């Protein structure tokens with residue numbers, strides 16, 4: 001086996017022979033200097049390896065491979081604290097699979113690993129007999145000379161421990177070796193924390209994306225299905241009355257709703273987002289209002305007082321789905337006879353108002369209660385505008401939803417400025 005911490009037989013060896021000619025004091029200094037250089041080399045190799053992008057598993061595997069080679073250990077492992085008084089073996093090299101299996105989860109205390117992981121500090125144990133007693137079989141055959149446990153630390157938090165199974169005492173590798181190992185533990189801790197943060201950020205982004213898709217489904221397909229269920233009920237009533245004219249009308253409406261649902265589904269499958277109709281927000285709202293009147297018999301007064309509507313497609317879609325959910329709630333919960341929808345802007349400041357003269361939220365009947373996701377989604381859509389969302393509602397006096405947001409004028413297309 002090579003001697004990892006002794007100076008390399010090139011420039012450093014030459015330094016040594018030069019030092020030998022210069023006397024014993026200079027010789028000691030040269031050896032010390034060579035060891036320091038070696039330590040820096042190790043630290044540099046570890047830090048470089050740990051800064052590579054990759055998952056936590058790749059990071060730990062790379063770390064163990066590099067480190068085993070650098071310090072010439074027979075085996076090495078990394079254990080991370082589980083947060084409930086245990087440490088879990090998360091990566092290992094040179095250990096038999098059965099040993100790794102038995103050693104997987106251990107109480108953090110009562111052995112050098114546990115102490116290093118709970119109290120910190122570098123721990124050295126002669127051989128692994130006490131570990132063998134804990135897991136019920138030898139850790140290594142033949143046993144190693146020294147077993148070293150080093151805390152893996154991020155700032156003042158101990159995340160776990162890494163272990164080295166050495167065939168020669170640590171002291172023989174140089175006096176600064178313990179400090180070096182502690183420093184490597186800190187590098188490893190930093191890299192683990194970074195990998196965890198990145199994976200948390202990724203998970204959060206995925207959750208947010210799922211939430212957005214869930215919202216889109218709630219506001220599109222779920223709405224269409226509710227509408228179709230009502231239309232189907234009306235169709236079957238018309239059929240049982242043998243009113244073929246009305247039945248034909250309901251069947252056509254059902255067909256239109258299915259076409260719309262199909263278009264929404266295709267939008268979601270291709271863009272993961274819904275798109276607003278190309279005719280724009282005002283026209284799309286007018287169509288929605290017309291359908292709502294026809295299907296519910298509720299009178300709707302749609303008032304567009306905007307001077308010039310200049311919203312981005314993303315803003316238009318949020319406004320459209322907020323109004324649509326407000327109308328669905330009115331249909332399901334309010335018992336209202338009249339509804340007013342108003343769009344207004346003063347410069348960049350837009351107001352959207354949807355009010356009904358129904359029972360009010362406190363007095364709403366439970367009969368058509370859904371998942372209770374609608375209001376929360378409306379608020380989330382408002383945050384994405386970004387804007388303010390206000391609900392005013394008194395029992396018996398209806399409900400008013402006010403949406404206020406800022407929309408700076410859209411930039412003119414680049415060629416318009418040239419022309």
Ligand SMILES: Nc1ncnc2c1ncn2[C@@H]1O[C@H](COP(=O)(O)OP(=O)(O)OP(=O)(O)O)[C@@H](O)[C@H]1O
Pocket residue numbers: 329330332333334356358359360361362364365368369370371372373374375376399
């Ligand atoms: N215009 C309204 N008039 C009376 N009550 C309302 C009105 N809008 C909402 N509510 C009440 O607020 C509750 C929450 O509305 P929300 O839209 O969050 O859920 P939901 O309509 O019950 O279910 P979902 O929207 O998920 O299908 C409703 O169950 C209803 O009791």
Ligand SMILES: [Mg+2]
Pocket residue numbers: 325328329370373374375
């Ligand atoms: Mg709702």
